[in-house]
Amino acid sequence: MRLLVVEDDPIIADHIVSGLIDIGHSATLARTGSEAIRAMADQAHDAMILDRMLPDIDGMSVISHMRSRGDSTPVLMLSALGSVKNRIEGLQGGADDYLAKPFDVDELAARLIAIARRGAARTEQTSLEVGRLQLHPSSHSVAYREASAALNRKQYSLLAYFMCNADRLVTRAMLIENVWSYSFSPSTNIIESNMSRLRTALQEIGCDPIETQRGAGYILRAERCA
Secondary structure (H helix, E strand, C coil), X not given: CEEEEECCCHHHHHHHHHHHHXXXXXXXXXXXXXXXXXXXXXXXXXXXXXXXXXXXXXXXXXXXXXXXXXXXXXXXXXXXXXXXXXXXXXXXXXXXXXXXXXXXXXXXXXXXXXXXXXXXXXXXXXXXXXXXXXXXXXXXXXXECCEEEECCHHHXXXXXXXXXXXXXXXXXXXXXXXXXXXXXXXXXXXXXXXXXXXHHHHHHCCCCCEEEECCCEEEECHHHHC
């Protein structure tokens, strides 16, 4: 998984990042709330480990900012504040899980996988909307203004992932991991062929929101869904 670690204590941050990388995850570190907000805006992540007490913007405010922008990235809040009252505050504030310090990295990783899995399930079951572009799970169809089109399962999953990460760079590796969920030869054109069919379906209903970033990936531009 591609993870964002938000932790200002250098020793704890190194412990988390190195532990997650050792078990096969990709981890980016932000040391302040401001850095976390910028990192989330720049690139999609499968989940975030968020320290509650940060030097500028506290963790609760970071979650509030994310959720107000429709960002549903799963968040595991990590804090030295571990009372029942503290945990309830964190969960009611928008965190998907809450772990008190000190903690075990293996337990942290297990909890991250669990909240990411629940987040993916919610995406499959919930209608998504970016501007006037709508994705409906019950019919696996996409609608834009008065037009609509049916999508196959893979096209639906692709578009759902892009809509959940609108205006962020989505790399080929992220699509492999989050839409296909398995590894295959990087020489295969399976992503390109599915992307081509998805974009054709969108263009046929009058919406062309996906931009190719040569050598980097793709971005679904929300402004093109107005």
